[in-house]
Amino acid sequence: MAEGADESLFSVDLIVRRARLEGGAEPVDIGIVGDRIVEVAPRLEVRAPKSSMSTAAS
Amino acid sequence: MTPSLVEPHVHLDAVLTVGQPRYNVTGSLFEGIEIWAERVQSLTREDVKDRAHRAIRWMLAHGVTHVRTHVDVCDPNLTALKALLEVKQEVAPTVTLQIVAFPQQGIYSFPNGEALMREAVRLGADVVGGIPHYEWTREYGERDVKFALALAAEHGLFADLHCDETDDDQSRFLEVLCAETIRLGLQGRVTASHTTAMHSYNNAYAYRLIRWIRQAGVHFVTNPLDNAVLQGRFDTYPIRRGHTRIKELLANGINVAIGHDSIMDPWYPLGVGDPMQAAFVLVHYGQMSGIDEIRELLAMVTTRAARCLGMDDHRIGPQNPANLVVFEATSEFDAVRTLAPRRWVIARGRVVARTEPSRSFVRLGPEEEEVHFLRHGDR
Numbered sequence: 001m002a003e004g005a006d007e008s009l010f011s012v013d014l015i016v017r018r019a020r021l022e023g024g025a026e027p028v029d030i031g032i033v034g035d036r037i038v039e040v041a042p043r044l045e046v047r048a049p050k051s052s053m054s055t056a057a058s
Numbered sequence: 059m060t061p062s063l064v065e066p067h068v069h070l071d072a073v074l075t076v077g078q079p080r081y082n083v084t085g086s087l088f089e090g091i092e093i094w095a096e097r098v099q100s101l102t103r104e105d106v107k108d109r110a111h112r113a114i115r116w117m118l119a120h121g122v123t124h125v126r127t128h129v130d131v132c133d134p135n136l137t138a139l140k141a142l143l144e145v146k147q148e149v150a151p152t153v154t155l156q157i158v159a160f161p162q163q164g165i166y167s168f169p170n171g172e173a174l175m176r177e178a179v180r181l182g183a184d185v186v187g188g189i190p191h192y193e194w195t196r197e198y199g200e201r202d203v204k205f206a207l208a209l210a211a212e213h214g215l216f217a218d219l220h221c222d223e224t225d226d227d228q229s230r231f232l233e234v235l236c237a238e239t240i241r242l243g244l245q246g247r248v249t250a251s252h253t254t255a256m257h258s259y260n261n262a263y264a265y266r267l268i269r270w271i272r273q274a275g276v277h278f279v280t281n282p283l284d285n286a287v288l289q290g291r292f293d294t295y296p297i298r299r300g301h302t303r304i305k306e307l308l309a310n311g312i313n314v315a316i317g318h319d320s321i322m323d324p325w326y327p328l329g330v331g332d333p334m335q336a337a338f339v340l341v342h343y344g345q346m347s348g349i350d351e352i353r354e355l356l357a358m359v360t361t362r363a364a365r366c367l368g369m370d371d372h373r374i375g376p377q378n379p380a381n382l383v384v385f386e387a388t389s390e391f392d393a394v395r396t397l398a399p400r401r402w403v404i405a406r407g408r409v410v411a412r413t414e415p416s417r418s419f420v421r422l423g424p425e426e427e428e429v430h431f432l433r434h435g436d437r
Contacts, residue, residue, distance in 0.1 A: 013407060014380075014404075014407060014408075014409075016059070016382070016384070016404075019059040019382075019384065020059060020388065021059055021060075021374055022059075022060055022353070022356060022357075022390055023353070023390075030059075030374065030380075030382070032380040032404070032407045033407070034380075034406075034407055035379055035380055035406035035407040036377060036378070036379060036380055036407065037374065037375060037376055037377070037378050037379070037380045038376060038377075039376055040374060040375060040376060051409075053402065053409070055059060055384045055401070055402075
């Protein structure tokens with residue numbers, strides 16, 4: 001993920017917030033553009049995505 | 059969250075036909091094949107497509123975005139194959155289908171078997187199948203394997219054979235499959251499905267065989283739902299479990315995946331198209347109740363199954379396809395234990411399925427309280 005303030009903002013189509021992966025201790029955010037995952041990180045700062053979902057139970 | 063589920067072994071041409079024209083009374087594989095041979099007589103394109111579409115929707119709701127389906131090509135008209143090739147195109151934006159040309163009655167024990175297999179490939183089958191243990195003779199069985207792999211090599215296709223699906227410890231076509239895989243340079247492109255006879259092989263032979271399997275890079279698909287009910291039917295007591303040697307294969311670095319196989323057909327009357335049900339059964343029949351083994355089961359319905367289909371990038375990571383499933387569970391353990399609902403399914407970056415979890419309430423005192431089926435503190 002790029003460093004810096006504004007430059008760090010991702011443009012994504014869909015962001016999945018707080019997903020707990022197999023074997024992962026801490027939840028992560030997953031950014032998706034088109035049909036691809038573009039980033040997996042503990043906390044993604046993104047420009048307003050087309051859609052966003054929080055996996056509250058996971 | 060996991061990568062989306064991958065179904066490496068199902069028979070979409072036969073789904074939802076249980077009881078047509080009659081139920082399997084003995085519960086054996088062979089009565090199932092006889093009943094299917096009767097049902098095939100009334101197959102139509104619309105019949106196959108309607109049932110396949112329905113089952114694909116069931117699977118998608120459970121998180122399955124990629125499916126390898128076998129289709130019986132022991133039919134001079136190849137009705138089911140043509141129907142499923144249409145279905146493949148119709149669901150392609152969301153669900154990826156791989157179609158296996160599967161000779162249910164045998165390549166050499168059914169009239170024009172070789173020609174039908176070649177025609178199936180010409181029409182667009184993605185994978186070449188086989189069924190050596192069902193051929194009339196040992197020699198026919200060897201030819202079955204050799205023909206299937208040669209056809210796959212000739213056309214640059216994958217091969218996935220029903221192999222040694224019997225309790226007969228003398229059924230030993232897997233060694234032929236491995237030898238031909240190595241000879242033709244097909245390492246990593248061949249899958250052996252079922253291989254239940256391995257359960258009954260003597261340990262010395264199994265040890266030798268596993269060395270060839272490693273060298274051949276053959277993938278394995280175990281089908282715990284069907285084989286839990288089909289195998290051991292000729293035993294009195296003790297009754298063998300009849301699954302392949304899953305733990306030994308995994309311990310030797312060999313890829314093993316879980317298949318659902320049948321969904322309400324002559325071989326297995328139940329099922330809702332959920333690979334997690336098959337994984338749950340394997341906990342018991344495969345004695346995979348260790349905590350690490352339970353975690354491995356999730357890989358066997360996701361990443362390991364994907365490798366059978368040639369998908370090596372089916373993982374959650376940057377640049378990989380966005381095919382994901384969110385379970386209504388806080389751990390792999392609870393996902394298996396509770397057969398957790400698939401809250402959301404994402405295919406190619408789009409949310410394509412969602413499930414609203416059911417809620418349960420009890421009343422022991424004056425107030426109704428909700429039950430979550432979790433230990434206190436696990437939520």
